[in-house]
Amino acid sequence: MNTLAQVPTEQARSTDTITYYIINPHGNNAEITWTITGGTIVGHPSPYTADGADTIQVIWNDSNKTSANYGLLKVSEIVKWPGGISCPSPEEQINVESWSRPKAKTDTSDLIICPGESFAIKIDFEGKPEYRYKWKLYDRDNPIMIIEDHTAEFITSINPSTDILIAGIENNTGTEKMYEFEITDVQDALNDSIPGDVSMAGVSIYVQPKTSAGMLKNSDYLIRR
Amino acid sequence: MKYKHLNIKILAMENVKFSWLAIICMLFVQNPAKSQFIGSETDSSSSYIEVRKGSVVEYSLEPDASPGEEFRWEVTGGKIITSGAVGSGTIASPSILEFTEDKHTIEIQWQPDDSTSGFFTGNILVQKKPASGCASIITKQTARLWSMPTASIDKNNSDFTICSGDSVGGYIVVNLTGAAGYTFSYSIKSNGLKNETGNAINTEHHTITTSNDTAHIILPARLTNPSEAASKYFTIELTAMNDDFLGDGEIVSGREDFTITVYPSVKIGTIKSTKLNRR
Numbered sequence: 001m002n003t004l005a006q007v008p009t010e011q012a013r014s015t016d017t018i019t020y021y022i023i024n025p026h027g028n029n030a031e032i033t034w035t036i037t038g039g040t041i042v043g044h045p046s047p048y049t050a051d052g053a054d055t056i057q058v059i060w061n062d063s064n065k066t067s068a069n070y071g072l073l074k075v076s077e078i079v080k081w082p083g084g085i086s087c088p089s090p091e092e093q094i095n096v097e098s099w100s101r102p103k104a105k106t107d108t109s110d111l112i113i114c115p116g117e118s119f120a121i122k123i124d125f126e127g128k129p130e131y132r133y134k135w136k137l138y139d140r141d142n143p144i145m146i147i148e149d150h151t152a153e154f155i156t157s158i159n160p161s162t163d164i165l166i167a168g169i170e171n172n173t174g175t176e177k178m179y180e181f182e183i184t185d186v187q188d189a190l191n192d193s194i195p196g197d198v199s200m201a202g203v204s205i206y207v208q209p210k211t212s213a214g215m216l217k218n219s220d221y222l223i224r225r
Numbered sequence: 226m227k228y229k230h231l232n233i234k235i236l237a238m239e240n241v242k243f244s245w246l247a248i249i250c251m252l253f254v255q256n257p258a259k260s261q262f263i264g265s266e267t268d269s270s271s272s273y274i275e276v277r278k279g280s281v282v283e284y285s286l287e288p289d290a291s292p293g294e295e296f297r298w299e300v301t302g303g304k305i306i307t308s309g310a311v312g313s314g315t316i317a318s319p320s321i322l323e324f325t326e327d328k329h330t331i332e333i334q335w336q337p338d339d340s341t342s343g344f345f346t347g348n349i350l351v352q353k354k355p356a357s358g359c360a361s362i363i364t365k366q367t368a369r370l371w372s373m374p375t376a377s378i379d380k381n382n383s384d385f386t387i388c389s390g391d392s393v394g395g396y397i398v399v400n401l402t403g404a405a406g407y408t409f410s411y412s413i414k415s416n417g418l419k420n421e422t423g424n425a426i427n428t429e430h431h432t433i434t435t436s437n438d439t440a441h442i443i444l445p446a447r448l449t450n451p452s453e454a455a456s457k458y459f460t461i462e463l464t465a466m467n468d469d470f471l472g473d474g475e476i477v478s479g480r481e482d483f484t485i486t487v488y489p490s491v492k493i494g495t496i497k498s499t500k501l502n503r504r
Contacts, residue, residue: 021462114359197474212268213296213364214329215352215405221282222275222371223472225406 011096012185013194014062014069018044022092024054031078032084037072038060038096060098063077065126066160068097094141100129102188106181107161111136112206116168121181123162125197127188130158133183137166138176139205151184171207232345262297262352263360273367275404275470278338281306284349285300285330285385286364293356302347302370305337324354334402335370340402342438347348373404374474376466381441386486389450396441397461397483405436406469414460421447426459459485 012018024030028051033046039060048056053148058131074093080086099167125131132154139145164181171177183201227430290296299304299321304314307322307330311394314320314336322331335347347368379398387393401407410433415426426445433440441460444462450457462482 018320114264115362116266117359189403208359210266211353211355211359211361213351213361214288216270216349216351216366217285218274218276218282218365220276220280222277222404222472224469225467225471 009097009191011066012060012096013096013101013103013190013192014060015101015194016059016097017061017156020056020073020094021055021074021215022077024052024077025044026052026077026079028052029080030054031075031080033078035074036071039068039073039098043079047219060096063098063100065100065103066129068099068128071096078130097128099128099188099190100126101194101197102131102186103197103200104131104133104183104186106151106183108203110204110206112208113169114208115171115210116155116165118168119205120163120165123157123164123183123201124163125160125186125188128190129188130156130189131160132187133196134160134181135164135183137179137181137205139222140180143180154185154187169205169207174209177207179207186208203212206219229482240320242419246393247404248424262350263354265366267350268361269365269367273369275344275369275371276335278335278370279373281334285391286351286353290327290329291355293326294329295326295354296322296328297308297324297352297354298322298328298331299350299391300333300348302345302368303333305331306334307331316346329353332430333486335368340370340372340375342372342402342405343371344371344404369452370406371468371470372402373382374401374407374466374470374472375475375477376401376407376409376463377477377480378461378463379405380497382483384484385449386456388488389490391487392447393444393485394446396443401435401438401440401468401485403466403468403474404470405438406434407430407436407438407440408430408434409440409463409469409474410465411442411461411463414455414462416450416460418457418459419449419451420445423449424429430464432465444485448485448487450490452489453492454489456489457487459487 021138024032032053033049034053034056036042036058037041037163040057041048042059048143058073060071069132072093072095074091078086078090103126105124107124111118134151134154136146137148137153139147143186148166163223169179181203183198186196186198298317300314301316301319302314304320305322309325310320310322312318312320322328347370348361349366349368352363377400379400382397387402399409401409411431415424415430418426420426448459460482463476466476468474
């Protein structure tokens with residue numbers, strides 16, 4: 001009897017090359033056939049049939065960023081017994097949900113805001129919900145001047161998009177002031193070692209200087225004696 | 226908020242639509258008549274201006290408006306009488322001229338004079354919104370509103386009439402309005418009465434300066450009418466009033482004078498008799 005090491009539904013990264021195998025006590029007397037949908041068998045077409053091919057490598061297709069790519073891997077074998085009799089095995093299969101690499105990107109490009117004006121930065125995530133991220137906002141001219149620091153602990157978002165609301169930034173310099181928003185780390189629900197991609201998770205924020213309405217003049221006023 | 230890239234502008238417009246919808250809903254539910262400045266930061270001058278209650282004063286911003294600039298004014302303690310303004314000017318219902326292009330000058334009619342000695346605090350707030358870019362911070366100017374300086378003889382001090390030689394004494398009260406630092410003048414006139422020392426009361430002119438909003442004018446202890454035929458009069462007349470500000474005040478009509486009428490002296494005739502006269 002053939003044995004297949006598998007789980008009913010497996011989670012995978014679309015960026016990984018994953019090895020699948022079966023326990024094959026029959027060696028080259030077993031003609032093994034692998035069939036894949038939603039991915040590719042490295043170096044082989046699908047279906048791929050070969051004697052003793054008890055191990056393959058698979059790259060699953062990329063997901064559509066926030067939902068899984070659903071793949072199916074089937075395997076069967078025909079054991080060629082001595083005497084010329086060949087006996088087929090039942091077909092085994094596993095379902096695979098493959099996910100993109102966790103990624104955060106800002107859906108907001110450079111912003112020009114007024115002094116004191118609150119604003120939102122929209123973050124889009126990729127990978128398997130839910131998402132965890134860290135961020136900070138700092139003075140571009142003086143990066144150690146952190147305006148908001150949320151890098152100590154992860155913030156969780158169950159949604160693939162979230163708006164980070166930021167209170168207004170004052171600007172008393174008399175000239176435009178620039179700040180940088182950065183997502184510093186992102187993870188998704190899969191517990192793997194894939195580092196999140198934050199390369200597109202920055203926004204430059206241009207805070208306009210304060211202006212005055214002007215000096216108030218009056219046509220009449222009282223004068224002390 | 227402005228976005229530097231086209232795709233973000235679309236996003237921003239969607240957000241703006243949502244924001245406006247939310248704002249409209251909030252305004253409709255909470256206070257359909259009251260809108261807001263953009264932001265809340267206020268540049269408040271530490272000094273204040275001082276004006277008379279009831280006065281109409283023009284206020285404008287310097288420098289003049291540039292094309293496309295809009296201004297929003299909000300006043301308490303008075304009403305904006307420039308066309309387009311709404312609200313009564315109270316704290317609950319400020320007088321508001323919403324963002325209007327080129328309205329960098331308005332006229333305010335400060336609240337009616339209630340004839341008091343203290344001041345009421347009014348405020349002028351104005352914000353500029355350029356054609357593009359950020360709204361300015363809000364300029365706030367506090368105004369102290371003072372009543373016109375007036376002097377009046379207290380209504381409890383009514384004219385009265387006495388017999389010649391009766392005691393009078395006491396004082397009359399003069400009420401003052403405006404800003405402390407009052408100066409008022411009065412004259413004392415008599416057409417021949419004598420005081421408690423027997424001296425004729427001549428016309429006198431007095432000027433009093435006080436920081437109190439009431440003043441007392443002392444009356445003679447006694448008034449005597451030397452005439453046996455006609456009543457004579459002791460009159461106090463308020464003649465001038467000023468407070469701590471430049472400009473003349475007023476004497477309240479109907480409360481400008483106080484008169485004591487003194488009846489003529491009554492002299493009894495020489496005692497005569499029917500006694501016998503010796504030859």
